[in-house]
Amino acid sequence: MNDLIRQSAATLATAIARKEVSSEEVTHAHLDRISEVDERVHAFLFVDPDASIARAREVDQQIAKGELSSPLAGVPIALKDLLATKGVPTTCGSRILEGWRPPYNATIVDKLHAAGVVSLGKTNMDEFAMGSSTEHSGYGPTHNPWDLERIPGGSGGGSAAAVASFESPLAIGTDTGGSIRQPAAVTGTVGVKPTYGGVSRYGIVALASSLDQAGPCARDVMDTALLHSVIAGHDPRDSTSINAPVPDFVAAALKADVRGMKIGVIKELQGEGFQSGVLERFNQSLEILTELGAEIVEVSCPHFQYALGAYYLILPSEASSNLARFDGMRFGIRVDDGKNRSVEQVMGATREKGFGAEVKRRIMLGTYALSSGYYDAYYGQAQRIRTLITRDFEAAFSKVDVLVSPTSPITAFKIGEKLDDPLAMYLNDIATIPVNLAGNCAMSLPIGLASEDGLPVGLQIIAPAMADSLLYQVGSALESALVDRWGGLLISEAPSL
Amino acid sequence: MTDAAANGIDQDLVVHLGKLARLELTDVEVEHYTLQLEQILGAITSISEVAADDIPPTSHPIPMVNVYREDVAIPGLLQEDFVPGAPSFEDDRFRVPRILGEPT
Numbered sequence: 001m002n003d004l005i006r007q008s009a010a011t012l013a014t015a016i017a018r019k020e021v022s023s024e025e026v027t028h029a030h031l032d033r034i035s036e037v038d039e040r041v042h043a044f045l046f047v048d049p050d051a052s053i054a055r056a057r058e059v060d061q062q063i064a065k066g067e068l069s070s071p072l073a074g075v076p077i078a079l080k081d082l083l084a085t086k087g088v089p090t091t092c093g094s095r096i097l098e099g100w101r102p103p104y105n106a107t108i109v110d111k112l113h114a115a116g117v118v119s120l121g122k123t124n125m126d127e128f129a130m131g132s133s134t135e136h137s138g139y140g141p142t143h144n145p146w147d148l149e150r151i152p153g154g155s156g157g158g159s160a161a162a163v164a165s166f167e168s169p170l171a172i173g174t175d176t177g178g179s180i181r182q183p184a185a186v187t188g189t190v191g192v193k194p195t196y197g198g199v200s201r202y203g204i205v206a207l208a209s210s211l212d213q214a215g216p217c218a219r220d221v222m223d224t225a226l227l228h229s230v231i232a233g234h235d236p237r238d239s240t241s242i243n244a245p246v247p248d249f250v251a252a253a254l255k256a257d258v259r260g261m262k263i264g265v266i267k268e269l270q271g272e273g274f275q276s277g278v279l280e281r282f283n284q285s286l287e288i289l290t291e292l293g294a295e296i297v298e299v300s301c302p303h304f305q306y307a308l309g310a311y312y313l314i315l316p317s318e319a320s321s322n323l324a325r326f327d328g329m330r331f332g333i334r335v336d337d338g339k340n341r342s343v344e345q346v347m348g349a350t351r352e353k354g355f356g357a358e359v360k361r362r363i364m365l366g367t368y369a370l371s372s373g374y375y376d377a378y379y380g381q382a383q384r385i386r387t388l389i390t391r392d393f394e395a396a397f398s399k400v401d402v403l404v405s406p407t408s409p410i411t412a413f414k415i416g417e418k419l420d421d422p423l424a425m426y427l428n429d430i431a432t433i434p435v436n437l438a439g440n441c442a443m444s445l446p447i448g449l450a451s452e453d454g455l456p457v458g459l460q461i462i463a464p465a466m467a468d469s470l471l472y473q474v475g476s477a478l479e480s481a482l483v484d485r486w487g488g489l490l491i492s493e494a495p496s497l
Numbered sequence: 498m499t500d501a502a503a504n505g506i507d508q509d510l511v512v513h514l515g516k517l518a519r520l521e522l523t524d525v526e527v528e529h530y531t532l533q534l535e536q537i538l539g540a541i542t543s544i545s546e547v548a549a550d551d552i553p554p555t556s557h558p559i560p561m562v563n564v565y566r567e568d569v570a571i572p573g574l575l576q577e578d579f580v581p582g583a584p585s586f587e588d589d590r591f592r593v594p595r596i597l598g599e600p601t
Contacts, residue, residue: 103578196558210557239564240557309541320518327519329593334584336594346594348521360520364511364530365537367518374504378538381545383554388547390555422533423540439558465558 004029006492009075009169009223016063016074023063023074027056027118030076034120034167037497042142043152043162045081046089047121052076059116071226071250073116078168080159081122082129083214084203085109092205093125093137093155096354097332106203107235108172108214115230120168123158127356128323129179129207131155132428135419136358143415144187146455146494150412153183153428159217160187165497170227171217176207177311178407178432180215181444185407185458188446188490190475191217192224193432195465196439197242199228200235208318209240211311211436219491221445221476225249228468244466252469256476259293263474264400268304269431274409277450281457282406285447288481289404289474299399301392306385307434312426313369313382314437320366323359326351361422390438397464402474405431407444407458431460440464443471445479446490456490504542506535 004012004026015021031049038044056076062068079085082092084102086109091097105113112119126136134142134157144152145165152161156173160183163171173180175193184191192215199214206212216227232246265286270279286296328334328350335349355363369378396403408428418424435442444458459478463470483489511531515522522530576589585592 100582103574103582236566240559240561242559303547306544306547309544312537312541313544324519328584330584330591331579331582332584341594342598343594343596344519345521347519348516351519352521352523355520360522360526361530361533363518363520364514365534367514368506368510368534368538371514371517377545380554381548383556384548384552385544386555387552390558422537426537437555437558 005033005166007169008220009072009218010226012075012169013072023056023059023118024053026074027052027076027120030120030168037165038167040143040148040497041145041161041165041167042140043123043158043165043167044078044121045091045093045124045139045158048088052118052120056118059118062116068116070115070230072230074118075170076118076120076168077112078120078123078159078162078171079109080125080156080171080173082125082174082205083109083172084205085119085122088122090122090205091139092129093127093139094354094356094359095138095333096326096351100332104203107200107237108231109203111231117170117230123156123162123171125158126155127359128205128319129155129174129176130319130358130362132178132182132425133415133418134158135415136356138356141415144412145497146188146412149414150455151186151415153186153408153412155179156183156217160184160189160191163187163189163217163219164491164494169218170223172214172231173217174204174212174214175436176211177315177436178429180217181432181442181458181460182408182428184217184444186412186456188456188494189217189219190221190224190443190445191215192228192443192468192471193435193441194228194232194468195242195441197240198441198468199231200233200238200241202235202237206322208315209322210318211315213436219489221472221479222250222253224443225253225472242466247469249469249472252472253476255473256480258289258474258477261294261402261474262400263289263294263296264299264396264403265296266304266403266405267298267300268302269405273427273430274406275411275450275452277452278406278409278411278457280451281448282459285459285478286404289478292477292481297400299396299403301396301434303385303388303392304434307389307437308426308430310382310385310389311429311433311437312365313378314386316362316366317369317379318366320363320370323363326354328354358422386437389434393434393438393440393464402470403462405460405462407431407460411450411453411455411457435462441468441471443475445475447478447482448490449493504535504538506531506538
């Protein structure tokens with residue numbers, strides 16, 4: 001098989017199952033690609049080629065003995081660095097966890113292992129998943145494979161860039177306010193935020209527990225469906241995981257049909273603040289969906305304009321509580337000058353040195369929003385707006401099957417451009433945040449390049465909670481129509497690096 | 498009702514928040530965060546005027562009830578699993594800085 005790194009996960013898995021190629025060869029090809037381009041892309045924080053090859057050989061043996069029949073057996077994957085991996089460094093992009101090796105695996109990691117998916121390493125991210133550009137990593141930014149001077153989105157910029165630069169066919173991301181979808185949009189890849197509770201959070205270092213959800217990243221819709229199937233399902237170790245059968249995402253992707261469907265365009269998520277090239281591609285996709293037999297209707301979600309404000313109170317509040325555990329006492333670094341400091345002084349010095357600017361900013365904001373005297377005006381109000389946003393979705397889904405919007409209002413911006421302007425940075429998530437607040441599911445898929453800058457544009461499909469299958473059904477229908485026009489996936493237009 | 502002028506953000510408050518959050522902020526950071534928190538809170542002030550008191554708050558996307566597991570013992574972590582990750586460990590315990598008394 002030629003050019004292993006350019007194949008989809010589905011193609012690789014089939015070839016591995018038929019013994020046309022081994023997992024070892026496939027893993028090797030991707031490790032070679034990483035050593036060739038990652039110095040420039042910086043998608044990975046940790047790679048252990050010997051361990052990956054050893055695991056691939058093991059998987060090859062299991063396949064030879066007929067012990068593995070998972071649909072992704074032998075395919076490599078990249079893991080966002082906030083998934084706990086036993087004995088393998090896990091930093092969350094933060095200096096405060098430098099050198100820490102978790103004593104256990106996240107449930108997702110165990111599931112991938114059981115399915116014979118081979119880990120290539122851990123990917124870069126904004127520190128503790130706070131950011132939209134991966135510039136807030138404590139280990140330096142990741143570069144967008146489409147233009148190395150630009151951001152790959154965030155917080156999961158490493159996972160998206162690894163997939164976009166053909167370093168890995170698959171990656172795991174996590175999405176608290178858009179951290180899977182916005183990187184997918186700006187790197188020309190596909191990313192899915194499953195319904196809250198659809199994928200176990202056990203062993204995922206928590207940012208905002210009521211918003212965090214892990215999901216798949218890949219270069220086409222079918223690969224995300226396959227990966228989603230492997231990681232989904234109830235986990236007794238996560239009390240918020242949904243105890244219900246996992247729908248057949250792969251069948252939904254194969255169905256690829258929007259005939260007779262009502263697709264809602266969210267009035268509030270277009271126009272001002274959205275780049276013209278983004279809207280141009282978005283409107284063109286609406287025409288394609290109409291040609292495919294869907295009915296496009298405009299719906300209003302009047303409270304979405306308050307989503308960003310509510311999010312930037314709820315997220316910092318939960319994060320400031322969750323991040324209290326990083327105190328230099330039981331794991332991670334400790335900053336102690338040996339001068340008989342008190343435990344509070346050592347904690348203060350450790351957190352001051354270990355956390356970066358954005359993390360400190362949000363911890364302060366959360367501490368403020370939860371403090372007495374301000375709690376009702378800020379956190380309490382934000383929770384009420386969360387209810388109103390959920391009601392907006394309920395009203396919309398009583399009229400349409402799915403909703404669509406541009407995923408990100410703009411294409412990838414230059415590294416450094418918004419680094420010290422938190423408000424401008426926060427606006428990147430304006431279209432993705434409502435989904436996290438309501439807990440339903442969404443996908444971003446590439447719909448073309450913006451005419452003014454030639455950079456990828458993503459379209460977001462939003463479905464009701466537990467209706468993740470609809471994302472795959474609609475996403476693959478649109479994707480296949482676009483691929484017919486383009487003669488291949490958008491990602492094949494990316495520069496060769 | 499909250500507005501930008503009433504959010505109370507000044508340097509003293511930021512220093513206090515730093516103490517609560519166990520962040521030993523530098524003077525430059527205090528100055529910087531005072532401006533930025535003011536700016537961020539100013540931008541999201543509009544939310545305080547939207548929802549009436551009769552709108553119930555949502556703390557979690559799934560209506561949660563108590564979740565019980567089967568009462569079955571499962572193996573937990575062993576000391577040897579987490580000791581290598583500890584900044585300081587002695588006599589089967591995490592060694593921590595002193596917790597009482599004034600700094601010397």
